[in-house]
Amino acid sequence: MKKQMTAILGALLVLTLGLGASASHAQQSIRIGVEGEYAPFNEVDKDGKVKGFDVDIANALCDEMRVKCSFVIQTWDGIIPALISNKYDMIVSSVLITEKRKKVVAFSKPYYTDQAVIVGPKGKAMTIRSDGFEGKIIGVQTASVYEKILKEKFPTATAKSYAAVPDHNLDLGNGRLDAVLAAQLPMLEWLKTNEGKNFEVKGQPFMDAKFMGAGAGVALRKGDTGLLNKVNAALDTIFKNGRYDAINKKYFPISIRPQANDMQP
Numbered sequence: 001m002k003k004q005m006t007a008i009l010g011a012l013l014v015l016t017l018g019l020g021a022s023a024s025h026a027q028q029s030i031r032i033g034v035e036g037e038y039a040p041f042n043e044v045d046k047d048g049k050v051k052g053f054d055v056d057i058a059n060a061l062c063d064e065m066r067v068k069c070s071f072v073i074q075t076w077d078g079i080i081p082a083l084i085s086n087k088y089d090m091i092v093s094s095v096l097i098t099e100k101r102k103k104v105v106a107f108s109k110p111y112y113t114d115q116a117v118i119v120g121p122k123g124k125a126m127t128i129r130s131d132g133f134e135g136k137i138i139g140v141q142t143a144s145v146y147e148k149i150l151k152e153k154f155p156t157a158t159a160k161s162y163a164a165v166p167d168h169n170l171d172l173g174n175g176r177l178d179a180v181l182a183a184q185l186p187m188l189e190w191l192k193t194n195e196g197k198n199f200e201v202k203g204q205p206f207m208d209a210k211f212m213g214a215g216a217g218v219a220l221r222k223g224d225t226g227l228l229n230k231v232n233a234a235l236d237t238i239f240k241n242g243r244y245d246a247i248n249k250k251y252f253p254i255s256i257r258p259q260a261n262d263m264q265p
Helices: 002-026 053-065 076-084 145-153 165-173 184-191 225-241 243-251
Strands: 029-034 042-044 068-073 090-096 105-107 116-121 137-141 158-162 179-183 199-206 216-221
Touching: 029 053, 029 076, 042 053, 053 068, 053 090, 053 225, 053 243, 076 090, 076 105, 076 216, 116 184, 137 145, 137 165, 145 158, 145 179, 158 165, 165 179, 165 184, 179 184, 184 199, 216 225, 225 243
Parallel strands: 029 068, 029 090, 137 158, 137 179
Antiparallel strands: 090 216, 105 216, 116 179, 116 199
């Protein structure tokens, strides 16, 4: 009888351990928030799947962390609130690390840097200074750092905000805007398209650390220290093993990898 009870307890222990392992394995899944309207960083293809630089970086991080990742598409103006409300576990969607955002979410070290540009019609003179946009209608994305830059640095302009970058590009192309203020790399991609061929960068690209921080980082909920540490370790690995550079080269002719002195979130 004693031997029989021992065997039963042993079987129960094995079953319990097996269920625990299965539960642990099931937990190795991370949901990633992404806008899906910010080519070439993130967009939705004809089959409804997300693709782009951000998506490839996210998948590389998941491989290094040995977890399964899924993507949740979320409009830009709600992307951080949805993270906080647990719609997903982290955001890999070109979220610039700013002091204001750091008050509500945690950030990894930056994984890329970019500059801001003003884009307008080819051959049309445009004065780039604080009082040079008087009477001009300038498009920007709602809740973006570029909206803040426009309103503070160019107060004489009339700001017109849009939910997504393709929306203000459409209005620029249709003549409803005098120019747009946005991130350099997505706009350079748009200038290559048929819709953007009659437009150009006005003045020089610029970087304003007050608004743009040190670059784009992975955003997580405050308190998710374990996941944050894993993300930073995974970033270190893909920076060192060449995978980051391969992804960078796939999308851009220049390196957007942060410099060593930018590597603090």
